[in-house]
Amino acid sequence: MKVWRQLAEFVGRHGSAALVSVHEVKGSAPREAGARMVVRPDGAFHGTIGGGQLEFLMLDIARDMLARGDRQARLLDQALGPDLGQCCGGRVKILIETFDAHDLEDIERLAEAEEGGTFEVECRLVDGRVVRDMSSAVGDDAETQWHETHGEERTPVLVFGAGHVGRALVLALAPLPFSVRWLDDREDAFPRHVPGNAVAVRMQDPAAEIAQAPPEALVLVMTHDHPLDMAVTAAALSRGFPYVGLIGSATKRARFEKRFRELGLSESRIGSLVCPIGLPGIGGKEPAVIAASVAAQLLQVRERGLSGLNFSRPTAANDKSAP
Known part of the structure; x- marks a missing residue:
């Protein structure tokens, strides 16, 4: 807030x-x-x-x-x-x-x-009121009694696709500490109202979107087109983002992995792909269920990084789409 x-x-x-x-x-x-x-x-x-x-x-x-x-x-x-x-x-x-x-x-x-x-302020009491100074504007001050941090540190998320799951996911991320760039190449793909932490973009060049994204961005791929899914996912894996998630089944993953090897992606990059997406053990395929599961997974990535978390191996329970 x-x-x-x-x-x-x-x-x-x-x-x-x-x-x-x-x-x-x-x-x-x-x-x-x-x-x-x-x-x-x-x-x-x-x-x-x-x-x-x-x-x-x-x-x-x-x-x-x-x-x-x-x-x-x-x-x-x-x-x-x-x-x-x-x-x-x-x-x-x-x-x-x-x-x-x-x-x-x-x-x-x-x-x-x-x-x-986020920014930090130095605080002191003056006549019963709290006075706040920007830390960048003042040096060490003997009168400073405490420090506060304000503002929101939001993790950038790229969501490719404005279909049913994409819409549900953007809504699920709305109250969470993420800044969403929502991308689709279709005219009139987006709803009239978009959450305040999201920007809807009519995508012209998927490769440019990946190239210009900040290195700490989390990437979700769920477009209306499998070749587009393939191209965006390959580009995202090549960049080495902390999280690249692809909606799909274990079968879809296997097909994409074969193509990624043909494109020359390393096994470590291919192995980092999260597909199926979402937390293991949540088996529902309704858009809102998938969105809740993925939002929770992104919070884990934000909080702890991928260290010690095995997101890339598919399980039957979180197989989120048809082959």
């Missing part, structure tokens, strides 16, 4: 808003330090600090601060078990701040920085 852009929207529409942040965690807790939610004066909110009694209590406090026009930041120390009856057993410190129209210039500055990805 883009915290500062959401704050700017809420303050602009409702006059004020609160930012609730997990400031520090000791032991087991529902969310990590840096988890945040933005609260409107009426109690509606975006984001989460983990749910349960902790979140309910912090929402009540934030809403009360907004109702009273309280501009002083509050830092609350909560023992999840003794204080709130939660089973996590750890301790958390929660920072609650309120913002109004007087803060819009600072909010917009940070919202603009969010558009560029």
Whole structure:
């Protein structure tokens, strides 16, 4: 979630808003330090600090601060078990701040920085308010009391194909930390509305798309045409992306592997192909089921890389298309 852009929207529409942040965690807790939610004066909110009694209590406090026009930041120390009856057993410190129209210039500055990805700020308390400075703009400062990281670090994903599974996959990736480039060469292939983290592109040159993709991109191939699948997959394997997934059965994989060898691809590159796609053990072939399985697999790749994970060997359970 883009915290500062959401704050700017809420303050602009409702006059004020609160930012609730997990400031520090000791032991087991529902969310990590840096988890945040933005609260409107009426109690509606975006984001989460983990749910349960902790979140309910912090929402009540934030809403009360907004109702009273309280501009002083509050830092609350909560023992999840003794204080709130939660089973996590750890301790958390929660920072609650309120913002109004007087803060819009600072909010917009940070919202603009969010558009560029992740960034770090140096924080200090001045007259009960949190002052945030871009780390790149200031050096070591004895007054700095803590650092925060903001923005979203999204993993680039190329999805080739806007058929039933492609559409379901793009929707499944919409709330997840991915930036999707959605490609199809057919006119009117895309739906009218596309998720905010996706860009739909009428593809002219598949080879150029592969060549221009960032090296950390994850590639999914599920077009309407097997020769196109072949060409895109071969080009992606040649680039050596962390993940190249091809929709299809074990039979389709075997046919493609034969052609890849004829094209001169190494056995290691061929062996890295993920086909069938999705997590083993999920056997449904409905587009939404495939999409959920693939989205979970991409999250694994994002979190841990391919090290120790065997995605490339097909199993009957995750055979996702007809031969």
